[in-house]
Amino acid sequence: MDHQSSSGNLVLIGMPGSGKSTVGVLLAKRLGLGFIDTDLLIQEQAGRTLQDIVDQDGYGALRHLEEQVLLKLDVRHKVISTGGSAVYSAPAMEYLRSSGTLVFLDIPLELVIERIGDHSMRGISRRPDQSLAELFAERFQLYSFWADLTVPGAGRNQEQVCDAVMAGLAPIVQ
């Protein structure tokens, strides 16, 4: 049994709007697994909303908290939906990979904008000088690098994305 299947977690990574949180719940139901959204763990730990953290303390503070929460996760057989910025922490990604399969929900920039808007990018962890297009390009490299499986999301509703993840997992997870 390799690192991907030994602890049985399924970890969703990708841009905000790619469906990590909503598709994650569908996947957990289909697979009979529990579900964790690490954004909610961050909020619980901080006692504040993610929006507050970014607004008051800046994007670096959110990334730091996110890394701490990810490195403290000690779970098996869960679907784990991460926040879009999780991939900035190599230690956290290595750790998640050691106990699960990393699935990149890959949507184009146009869909990100359609789903989350591009006006203020509130709540997104990004350098103030960085455009959404630049952020997308930077992150695309990181998501692709860490992914065990990449699932394209364009032209698919949430159930169809769920189907595509299940189909993609079949050959790599026992």
Ligand SMILES: Nc1ncnc2c1ncn2[C@@H]1O[C@H](COP(=O)(O)OP(=O)(O)O)[C@@H](O)[C@H]1O
């Ligand atoms: N495949 C899809 N088709 C249409 N809308 C979607 C799809 N996946 C997600 N959405 C919508 O996009 C928004 C962001 O989804 P969410 O699951 O919160 O993404 P993430 O956690 O990756 O930011 C929600 O309004 C959700 O309903």
Ligand SMILES: O=C(O)C1=C[C@@H](OP(=O)(O)O)[C@@H](O)[C@H](O)C1
């Ligand atoms: O991509 C990002 O920088 C962020 C994505 C959000 O999660 P989703 O990807 O679930 O929307 C949340 O973690 C936070 O607002 C920062």
Ligand SMILES: [Mg+2]
């Ligand atoms: Mg989410």
